[in-house]
Amino acid sequence: xxxxxxxxxxxxxxxTGGLTTSGERAEEIQSxxxxxxxxxxxxxxxxxxxxxxxxxxxxxxxxxxIPENSVTALIGPSGCGKSTxxxxxxxxxxxxxxxxxxxxxxxxxxxVYGPNTNLVELRxxxxxxFQAPNPFPKPIRDNVAYGPRxxxxxxxxxxxxxxxxxxxxxxxxxxxxxxxxxxxxEEVKDRLDDNALxxxxxxxxxxxxxxxxxxxxxxxxxxxxxSALDPIATAKIEDLIEELAEEYTVVVVTHNMQQxxxxxxxxxxxxxxxxxxxxxxxxTIFENPASQRVExxxxxxxx
Amino acid sequence: xxxxxxxxxxxxxxxxxxxxxxxxxxxxxTALRGLTxxxxxxxxxxxxxxxxxxxxxLAIETDCIDLFALEQPVASDLRFVAASFKITTDLERVGDLxxxxxxxxxxxxxxxxxxxxxxxxxxxxxxxxxxxxxxYDSEDAPACRVIAHRDDDVDALCQQASERLxxxxxxxxxxxxxxxxxxxxxxxASVLLMIRDLERIGDHAVNVAARTLYxxxxxxxxxx
Numbered sequence: 001x002x003x004x005x006x007x008x009x010x011x012x013x014x015x016t017g018g019l020t021t022s023g024e025r026a027e028e029i030q031s032x033x034x035x036x037x038x039x040x041x042x043x044x045x046x047x048x049x050x051x052x053x054x055x056x057x058x059x060x061x062x063x064x065x066i067p068e069n070s071v072t073a074l075i076g077p078s079g080c081g082k083s084t085x086x087x088x089x090x091x092x093x094x095x096x097x098x099x100x101x102x103x104x105x106x107x108x109x110x111x112v113y114g115p116n117t118n119l120v121e122l123r124x125x126x127x128x129x130f131q132a133p134n135p136f137p138k139p140i141r142d143n144v145a146y147g148p149r150x151x152x153x154x155x156x157x158x159x160x161x162x163x164x165x166x167x168x169x170x171x172x173x174x175x176x177x178x179x180x181x182x183x184x185x186e187e188v189k190d191r192l193d194d195n196a197l198x199x200x201x202x203x204x205x206x207x208x209x210x211x212x213x214x215x216x217x218x219x220x221x222x223x224x225x226x227s228a229l230d231p232i233a234t235a236k237i238e239d240l241i242e243e244l245a246e247e248y249t250v251v252v253v254t255h256n257m258q259q260x261x262x263x264x265x266x267x268x269x270x271x272x273x274x275x276x277x278x279x280x281x282x283x284t285i286f287e288n289p290a291s292q293r294v295e296x297x298x299x300x301x302x303x
Numbered sequence: 304x305x306x307x308x309x310x311x312x313x314x315x316x317x318x319x320x321x322x323x324x325x326x327x328x329x330x331x332x333t334a335l336r337g338l339t340x341x342x343x344x345x346x347x348x349x350x351x352x353x354x355x356x357x358x359x360x361l362a363i364e365t366d367c368i369d370l371f372a373l374e375q376p377v378a379s380d381l382r383f384v385a386a387s388f389k390i391t392t393d394l395e396r397v398g399d400l401x402x403x404x405x406x407x408x409x410x411x412x413x414x415x416x417x418x419x420x421x422x423x424x425x426x427x428x429x430x431x432x433x434x435x436x437x438x439y440d441s442e443d444a445p446a447c448r449v450i451a452h453r454d455d456d457v458d459a460l461c462q463q464a465s466e467r468l469x470x471x472x473x474x475x476x477x478x479x480x481x482x483x484x485x486x487x488x489x490x491x492a493s494v495l496l497m498i499r500d501l502e503r504i505g506d507h508a509v510n511v512a513a514r515t516l517y518x519x520x521x522x523x524x525x526x527x
Contacts, residue, residue: 258375286377288521298377300306 041109043068043219043249044089049103051084051093051274058084059274062103066219071241071250073264073282075257077297081274082253086221089251090126091119107219124151127217131224133204135196135211140188143196143207144175147215174214182210183240202233209240220244222252226259238263257298261286269294309374313383316366317440320387320394323359324436324511327394327401328429330356331504334404335425338497346405356398363391382521386514390439393507393514397432400500400507411493419464421497427457428501431508439515447512451525457505461498468494 337345513525
């Protein structure tokens with residue numbers, strides 16, 4: 001892969017030099033999508049975002065709007081910054097001490113990097129699903145109810161019972177609804193008290209999605225949610241993502257370009273150096289991209 | 304290695320389409336020569352040769368489907384495979400139209416009609432297809448645009464020929480004998496179909512150019 005990346009870097013140098021006719025044409029068209037803005041109010045609006053790890057710039061002046069109730073795919077070679085970008089949307093990078101963020105990310109018009117942002121509240125509204133399924137080593141039920149209990153939306157336990165504020169019925173409903181939304185309920189309904197680690201990889205990933213849905217997020221960030229799964233489990237996750245987009249705003253990082261093409265409404269292509277090279281409707285990216293570098297990346301013309 | 308095999312498969316597809324196009328062109332030329340000379344042998348050669356064109360058409364179709372299924376081409380590769388898929392259909396249709404011309408040669412004597420210079424129209428339609436195929440092979444976008452304009456000339460010539468044919472008929476002696484009348488009606492029908500077929504060959508040439516332009520520039524301006 002490192003070979004591929006260096007090739008793309010070379011291609012980038014060529015283009016900025018404006019050496020080829022097609023490169024020049026691509027540059028010309030590129031200015032059109034640089035202003036890619038949506039008519040409706042975007043769910044997330046990113047302006048001139050730069051993310052540094054120490055001295056290294058992982059994201060370079062990225063601006064893009066992410067529309068509500070749709071699937072936005074982020075693609076690009078390893079190390080291009082797409083995961084960093086994803087993580088900057090709910091400030092997961094704050095947890096990395098060397099990471100520094102400049103620029104603006106707005107959620108429904110409100111600055112995510114503002115001084116008054118409540119991170120717990122932010123991550124409740126902007127949930128995340130990771131590459132490797134990471135359920136808690138607890139019963140399936142507890143995995144799903146974990147968030148709402150932590151957020152104080154459900155009262156459980158001895159004290160709650162003694163005080164007569166036990167929400168067990170509300171919890172049962174929430175667990176069932178979330179598991180149904182994640183297309184997992186039918187497979188686990190008879191063993192909700194079994195340990196989640198006994199589920200298959202694909203089921204664990206859907207459980208993580210259910211756990212994410214249980215806190216009623218608005219945006220779901222997914223970092224390669226199907227890369228560790230077999231084709232059948234992958235198909236289930238892909239179907240699920242499409243369904244989720246009816247109610248939620250989904251942003252998904254994937255290495256699988258066919259997956260991006262199948263499930264997303266718009267696709268952003270990041271190339272080496274943390275640069276957003278093109279962002280457009282998914283059809284355009286895969287049928288008729290404006291940038292020669294994106295063309296070369298998606299058709300595999302590197303290395 | 305896999306990438307290399309993929310690029311080779313794309314190059315092979317282009318070569319196969321061009322080869323099929325050359326065979327179609329050769330058949331068309333034979334059909335036109337047969338028409339000019341009233342040579343039934345040439346006409347039969349064209350009719351018998353259509354099977355080979357159909358075989359190649361199906362083989363290329365299979366190649367395209369394999370590429371779609373196994374390589375999932377995107378961007379310009381996708382446009383190229385999709386266009387090639389469509390272009391072979393146009394070429395196959397030209398093969399059928401050449402066969403039609405062969406059949407007219409076998410059935411029509413062209414004794415009673417004015418000289419409409421059908422040969423010149425045929426020549427132009429053939430040149431159009433040859434140039435469209437060359438533009439596909441050499442990825443020549445400006446040539447594609449020129450071909451679309453040149454087809455207007457073919458259309459105009461076809462229109463003129465049809466009009467002349469009808470006008471000539473209207474001016475004919477009404478006391479024509481029954482035998483001659485019948486022969487004449489057959490001829491008219493056949494010549495009008497012939498003109499329409501030549502016009503269509505021009506249209507298919509434009510399709511080849513339009514798809515090629517779409518491959519090269521992602522611009523659907525000529526596709527209609």
